[in-house]
Amino acid sequence: xxxxLLVVIVILLSLVTAQSTHAGLTAVSPTNDPNGYPxxxxxxxxxxxxxxxxxxxxxxxxxxxxxxxxxxxVFPGPPLNFPAExxxxxxxxxxxxxxxxxxAALEGSFGNGVPVxxxxxxxxxxxxxxxxxxxxxxxxxxPYGVDTFxxxxxxxxxxxxTADVGIAPGVFTGALGGKIGPFxxxxxxxxxxxxxxxxxxxxxxxxxxxxxxxxxxxxxNFLKVDRIDASGNVLETLENTSLFFLAGKKLGMQVSPxxxxxxxxxxxxxxxxxxxxVTNVTGAAVTLGAIxxxxxxxxxxxxxxxxSNATIAASGSCSFTVRFSGTAxxxxxxxxxxxxPTDTAIPAGHVLVSGTIDSIAPTVTAVFPEDGSxxxxxxxxxxxxxxxxxxATINATNFTVTPTxxxxxxxxxxxxxxxxxxTATFIPSANLTVGVxxxxxxxxxxxxxxxxxxxxxxxxxxxxxxxxxxxxxxxxNPADSSSGFPKSSALTVVFSEQMxxxxxxxxxxxxxxASGAVTxxxxxxxxxxxxxxxxxxxxxxxxxxxxxxxxxxxxxxxxxxxxNYTATFVTNFTPTAPEIVSPANGETGVSxxxxxxxTKSNDQDSDTVSYKVSVCNNPFFIGSGNDCQKDLVVxxxxxxxxxxxxxxxxxxxxxxxxxxxxxxxxxxxxxxxxLSLVLITGMSLYACGGGGGGGGGGGGQTIASTDVTxxxxxxxxxxxxxxxxxxxxxxxxxxxxxxxxFTTQ
Numbered sequence: 199x200x201x202x203l204l205v206v207i208v209i210l211l212s213l214v215t216a217q218s219t220h221a222g223l224t225a226v227s228p229t230n231d232p233n234g235y236p237x238x239x240x241x242x243x244x245x246x247x248x249x250x251x252x253x254x255x256x257x258x259x260x261x262x263x264x265x266x267x268x269x270x271x272v273f274p275g276p277p278l279n280f281p282a283e284x285x286x287x288x289x290x291x292x293x294x295x296x297x298x299x300x301x302a303a304l305e306g307s308f309g310n311g312v313p314v315x316x317x318x319x320x321x322x323x324x325x326x327x328x329x330x331x332x333x334x335x336x337x338x339x340x341p342y343g344v345d346t347f348x349x350x351x352x353x354x355x356x357x358x359x360t361a362d363v364g365i366a367p368g369v370f371t372g373a374l375g376g377k378i379g380p381f382x383x384x385x386x387x388x389x390x391x392x393x394x395x396x397x398x399x400x401x402x403x404x405x406x407x408x409x410x411x412x413x414x415x416x417x418x419n420f421l422k423v424d425r426i427d428a429s430g431n432v433l434e435t436l437e438n439t440s441l442f443f444l445a446g447k448k449l450g451m452q453v454s455p456x457x458x459x460x461x462x463x464x465x466x467x468x469x470x471x472x473x474x475x476v477t478n479v480t481g482a483a484v485t486l487g488a489i490x491x492x493x494x495x496x497x498x499x500x501x502x503x504x505x506s507n508a509t510i511a512a513s514g515s516c517s518f519t520v521r522f523s524g525t526a527x528x529x530x531x532x533x534x535x536x537x538x539p540t541d542t543a544i545p546a547g548h549v550l551v552s553g554t555i556d557s558i559a560p561t562v563t564a565v566f567p568e569d570g571s572x573x574x575x576x577x578x579x580x581x582x583x584x585x586x587x588x589x590a591t592i593n594a595t596n597f598t599v600t601p602t603x604x605x606x607x608x609x610x611x612x613x614x615x616x617x618x619x620x621t622a623t624f625i626p627s628a629n630l631t632v633g634v635x636x637x638x639x640x641x642x643x644x645x646x647x648x649x650x651x652x653x654x655x656x657x658x659x660x661x662x663x664x665x666x667x668x669x670x671x672x673x674x675n676p677a678d679s680s681s682g683f684p685k686s687s688a689l690t691v692v693f694s695e696q697m698x699x700x701x702x703x704x705x706x707x708x709x710x711x712a713s714g715a716v717t718x719x720x721x722x723x724x725x726x727x728x729x730x731x732x733x734x735x736x737x738x739x740x741x742x743x744x745x746x747x748x749x750x751x752x753x754x755x756x757x758x759x760x761x762n763y764t765a766t767f768v769t770n771f772t773p774t775a776p777e778i779v780s781p782a783n784g785e786t787g788v789s790x791x792x793x794x795x796x797t798k799s800n801d802q803d804s805d806t807v808s809y810k811v812s813v814c815n816n817p818f819f820i821g822s823g824n825d826c827q828k829d830l831v832v833x834x835x836x837x838x839x840x841x842x843x844x845x846x847x848x849x850x851x852x853x854x855x856x857x858x859x860x861x862x863x864x865x866x867x868x869x870x871x872x873l874s875l876v877l878i879t880g881m882s883l884y885a886c887g888g889g890g891g892g893g894g895g896g897g898g899q900t901i902a903s904t905d906v907t908x909x910x911x912x913x914x915x916x917x918x919x920x921x922x923x924x925x926x927x928x929x930x931x932x933x934x935x936x937x938x939x940f941t942t943q
Contacts, residue, residue: 201672203738204350207219209451209851213373216666222241222242222342222376222377222378222379222380222415223239223240223241223242223304223322223373223374223376223378223379224240224241224374224379225239225240225243225246225374225545225718226239226240226270226320226370226374227239227240227246227543227545228543228769229318229370231248232273232274232315232852233249233271233273233318234273234315234316234318235249235306235318235320235370236320236370237248237249237449237543237544237545238449238450238545238742239286239287239304239320239373240450240545241379241380241381242379242380243380243381243413243456244453244456244548245380245381245383245448245452246448246449246450246545246598247286247287247304247381247402247433247446247447247448247449248278248286248448248449248480249284249286249306249447250284250285250401250445250447251271251281251284252271252278252397252399252447252448253394253397253399253401253447253843254267254268255394255404255406256392256394256399256401256404256445256447257284257285257401257405257445257447258284258285258288258405258445258607259281259284260281260283262281262314263284263312264279264280264281264282264312265279265280265281265282266279270476271480272723273313273315274313274314275316278313279636280313280550281313282305282307282308282311282312282313283305283306283307284305284306284307284653285303285305285306285445285446286304286305286320286446286447287302287303287304287378287381287382287402287445287446288301288302288303288304288305288405288443288444288445288446289301289302289303289341289411289442289443289444290442290443290491291340291421291437291439291441291442291443292439292441292442292443292650293421293437293439294366294437294439296736297328297329298327298328298329298421298423298436298437299325299326299327299328299657300325300326300327300338300340300421300580301323301324301325302323302324302340302341302342302377302378302382303322303323304320304321304322304323304373304376304381305320305321305322305323306318306319306320307319307320307321307382308367308583309365309367311936315359316367316368317367318367318368318541318910319364319365319366319367319368320364320370320373321362321363321364321365321372321373321376321414322362322363322364322373322375322376322377322378322379323360323361323362323363323376323378324340324342324343324359324360324361324377324378325359325360325361325378326338326340326345326357326358326359326360326448327355327357327358327359328355328356328357328423328687329353329354329355329356330350330352330353330356330357330425330435330436331352332349332352332425332434333349333350333351333352334349334350334358334425334426335347335348335349335426335427335428336423336425336436337423337424337426337430337817338343338357338421338422338423338424339418339420339421339422339424339818340412340418340420340421340422341382341411341413341414341416341418341419341420341421342377342378342415342416343377343416343820344418344816344817344818344820345359346426346815346816346817346918347359348918348941351498357454357498361376361377362376363375363377364376365374369459371636379415380413380415381402381413381446382402382411382412382413382414382419382442382444382840383402383411383412383413383444384402384403384409384410384411384444385409385410385411385412386403386409386410388405389404389407389409390402391448392404393513397512398482398511398512398513399447399448399479399480399512399656400447400448400479400513401448402444402445402446402447403445403468405443405444405445405762407443407446408441408442408443409441409442409443409852410440410441410442411440411442411444415919416820418572419440420438420439420440420584421437421438421439421440421442422435422437422438422439423435423436423437423438424436426601426817427552428783428784429783429819429936429937429938429939430920430937430939445727446450448479448481448547449479449544449545449859450479450480450539450544450546450547451476451477451478451479451484451510451537451539451544451545451546451547452474452476452477452479452485452547453474453475453477453537453547453548453549454474454475454477455474455549455797456548456549456550457549457550457551457552458472458474458520458549458550458551458552458802459551459552459553460472460522460552460553460554461553462553462554462555462556462648463522463553463554463555463556463636463648464556464557464648464649464650465524465525465526465555465557466523466524466525467523468523468648468649469521469522470521470522470523470553471500471519471520471521471522472517472520472551473517473519473520473808474517474518474535474549475515475516475517475518476505476510476515476516476517476518476537476547477513477514477515477855478510478511478512478513478514478515479513480512480544482512482569483509483510483511483512484509484510484538484539484541484544485507485508485509485510485512485539485540485541486505486507486508486509486510486516486537486538486540487506487507487538487539487540488506488507488538489503489505489506489518489535489536489537490535490536490538491520491533491534491535491536491551492533492534492535492536493531493533495524495525496522496523496524496525496533496553496555497520497521497522497531497533497535497551497553498519498520498521498523499518499519499520499521499535500519500521501519501878502517502518502519503517503518503519504516504517504518505517505518505537506518508732520535520549520551522551522553523556524553524555525555526555526557527553527555527557528555528556528557528558529553529555530552530553530554531553531554531555532550532551532552532553533550533551533552534548534549534551535548535549535550535551535581536548536552540890556646556648556650557650558650559585559646559650559651559652559653560583560584560585560644560645560650560652560653561583561584561645561652561653561655562581562582562583562584562640562653562655563582563583563725564580564581564582564724564725565579565580565581565582565638565655565657566578566580566696566724566754568657568659569657569658569659570657570658570659571659571660572659572660572661572662573630573636573659573660573661573662574630574662574663574665574755575629575630575631575632575661575662575663575664576629576630576664576665576755576756577622577626577630577665577754577755578609578624578625578626578698578754578755578756579621579624579625579626579638579754580598580621580622580623580624580696580698580699580754581597581621581638581640581655582619582620582621582716582724582725583620583621583622583646583652584620584667585620585646585647586617586620586646586647587615587620587631587644587645587646587647587652588644588645588646588647588649589615589617591643591644591645592613592614592615592622592644593613594611594612594613595641595643596640596641596643596644597613597622597624597638597639597640597644597881598638598639599611599624599626599636599637599638599639600636600637600639601631601634601635601636602635602637602658603628603634603635603637604634609626609627609628609630610626610628610889611624611625611626611627612624612625612627614700616699616700617722618634618699618720618722619699619700619721619722619723619724621699621722621724621856622640622644623698623699623700623701624638625756629661629664629789630661630662631661632661632662633660633661633662634660634661635658635659635661636659636660636661637656637657637658638656638657638659639654639655639656640652640654640655640656641654642654644912646831649743654716664755665753665755665757666755666757667757668753668757668758668759669693669695669697669751669752669753669757669759670694670695670759670760671691671692671693671694671747671759671763672692672693672694672727673691673692674689674690674691674692674745674765675689675690676689676745676765676767677765677767678764678765678766678767679765679766680767680768681768681803682768682769682770682771682805682929683737683766683767683768683769683770684769684770684929684930685736685737685738685739685769685770685863685929685930685931686736686737686930687735687930688730688731688732688733689709689730689731689732689745690728690729690730690731691707691728691729691730691745691747692726692727692728693727693728693729693732693751693753694727695727695753695754696724696727696754697722697724697727697729697751697752697753698751698752698753698754698756699722699724701750701751701752702720702721702722702729702751703720703750704717704718704719704720705748705750706720706748706750706751707720707731707745707746707747707748707751708731708745708746708748709731709733709743709744709746710743710744710746711737711738711741711742711744711815712742713738716734716737716743717733717734718731718734719731719732719734720732729751730745731745736930737769738769739769739770739771739772739930739931740768740769740770740771740772740802741768742766742767742768742770743764743766743767743768743769744765744766745764745766745767746762746763747759747762747763747764748762749761749762766816769930770803770805770927770929770930770931771801771802771803771807771931772927772931772932772933773799773800773801773802773807773925773926773927773931773932774799774800774801774925774933775799775808775925775933775934775935776796776797776798776799776906776923776925776935777796777797777935778795778796778921778923778935778938779795779796779797779905780793780794780795780942781794781940782936782938783938783939783940784939784940785940785941786921786940786941787941787942788940788941788942788943789941789942789943790911790913790915790942790943791909791910791911791912791913792813792909792910792913792919792942793907793908793909793942794811794813794907794908794909794910794923795905795906795907796809796905796906796919796923796935797904797905797906798904798905798906798934799925801927803927803929803931805927805928805929805931806833806923806927807925807926807927808831808832808833808926808927808928809831809832809833809906809923809924809925809926810829810830810831810832810923810924811829811830811832811908811910811912811921811922811923811924812827812828812829812830812921812922812924813826813827813828813830813910813919813920814827814828814919814920814921815914815917815918815919815920816920817920817937819920819922824912824913824914825913825914825919830908830910832906832908841849859915913942914942915942916941916942916943917941918939918940919939919940919941920938920939920943921937921938921939921940922934922935922936922937922938923935
């Protein structure tokens with residue numbers, strides 16, 4: 199049987215697309231004499247599967263001339279009783295009929311097809327067979343990749359592809375280079391991690407019933423077979439299933455959780471504990487060595503620990519505790535916790551742990567009033583911290599204001615903490631006295647979130663007459679009546695003086711469009727007197743928005759903004775999509791290196807446009823290497839767009855802009871003019887496409903774009919590639935072409 203498999207890939211038609219190789223399997227055990235096979239293969243998640251030959255119920259075993267499932271295994275014999283084929287892992291798609299077959303497997307067999315000592319082999323297999331009724335191109339999406347078949351005729355097994363990796367006898371590492379891995383696991387309640395009551399062995403699932411699965415490295419935990427056109431559009435779906443018949447025997451010491459991320463904490467004696475459970479899935483008792491840590495300075499194994507040097511029965515479990523406790527120095531720490539069986543043939547378990555020790559004391563980075571300054575009698579005192587503080591420690595005990603010249607008792611006031619801006623506020627119950635010197639102080643009783651005490655801070659100021667002048671807005675970005683604002687940028691408002699940070703919120707600084715309010719976050723930087731509105735998602739292209747700051751904001755003398763402030767602007771326009779010129783869609787016999795050509799984009803904001811070109815051997819652009827080259831950057835100036843509005847004769851857009859912003863026009867009228875400009879521009883662009891247009895400049899026109907070209911090298915011969923171009927103006931405006939195909943010589 200395996201003689202046929204010595205041809206590594208059997209493909210009876212043109213297979214043009216394959217998923218890129220991924221590191222799915224990472225380790226293989228020593229061989230298991232006298233059978234001569236490895237004990238197990240382990241995937242990148244740490245899951246180890248053993249040779250599944252011990253059960254006719256939970257393993258996929260077929261009776262043949264050399265194997266009787268009712269008798270004990272004997273190899274090499276005599277008498278011989280061993281299967282010619284068996285599986286470490288197998289996932290067969292549950293399809294609607296036998297007209298479609300999909301198998302992903304890690305398979306053990308023999309090079310000459312019958313059990314012979316020295317001829318043992320293990321290989322990774324992907325098999326796809328499809329009966330078709332219509333000739334064409336077919337795309338098969340499965341847990342371990344995407345394969346596209348061209349020139350498929352109509353007929354039985356018109357698609358007949360078997361890809362085997364690692365079939366050389368005795369070279370058991372070869373299978374690690376296949377597409378199999380990580381191993382799929384069942385998500386079906388009642389048929390996952392099933393235990394054989396006779397042996398105690400744990401299996402992925404019972405192969406008698408289909409299950410839904412998880413574990414695909416690409417998130418494609420399904421089988422989908424489509425007939426597609428040259429652009430990759432689906433013409434017909436032959437199969438779409440998420441059910442698989444799954445088999446495999448778990449081995450080793452399975453740990454849960456497989457990784458732990460500890461919260462940031464202070465230095466010892468502060469510590470955090472986390473419990474890890476270990477389950478023996480080998481089917482026999484296993485004795486463990488001591489549980490160890492690769493970084494005992496920060497992560498140690500402490501009691502309770504029922505695993506170290508203990509014997510764990512089949513299907514039994516134990517647990518141990520990992521303690522995170524480190525020394526000074528704010529830094530990320532990590533370690534691997536090892537769970538080693540004393541029998542080295544059994545795969546060890548491991549837990550990846552990480553966390554951060556923070557021993558850096560917080561500081562006060564800015565205060566108001568400034569040290570040595572005079573302060574209005576109705577002032578609010580503020581202190582900005584270098585990091586988040588423990589809110590309960592920011593109180594009237596740790597933040598005080600006291601007259602020092604002449605001396606007197608601490609004044610009454612209210613202390614609050616703004617968690618968004620890391621700012622403490624002291625609001626006096628009464629105005630300060632003119633001419634009196636005051637000292638504000640924050641003690642070491644204030645701590646950060648992990649308990650590090652503050653570096654104590656004090657500063658002085660002199661009481662002055664109250665401040666009754668409302669604050670104003672010095673500038674905004676974007677400016678009022680502006681256009682071309684990048685749609686992914688944050689908006690800023692600069693005030694004329696220090697503001698009360700707690701008054702600057704999503705209720706007092708807002709953004710809206712004709713579609714309604716825009717959600718986002720608002721912060722305040724006291725050092726620059728700047729409020730920042732960061733939208734939760736990018737703004738729409740070429741769209742008017744209004745930024746509003748309400749009278750709810752106030753300064754540190756509790757004076758509110760005199761009136762609501764608004765700034766209306768238009769976001770950046772997205773460049774027009776480039777158009778693919780050559781190779782033409784579906785073109786064959788394309789010589790290499792391949793020259794790709796497309797038209798330049800036009801950009802209404804006259805921005806410089808760069809292009810990203812992707813060429814890949816599958817329509818999902820998944821993969822890497824020469825056959826999937828992505829985001830190749832090509833820079834070219836955008837095609838400039840000169841547009842004349844039909845019916846305006848010689849009146850250009852520049853003239854309209856000039857009218858809109860001419861002196862004497864108030865903000866409201868400027869805004870109306872700006873919005874009119876946007877509308878007229880859109881109408882003009884539409885008019886440009888109309889061709890003709892009689893005399894007097896009534897017709898629209900666009901200066902023709904030139905073409906952009908680039909060469910792509912190192913592609914494979916006789917392969918169909920998908921390619922697309924993305925245009926980007928670096929201001930958040932990007933657009934891409936539909937994917938097009940060509941086939942190399």
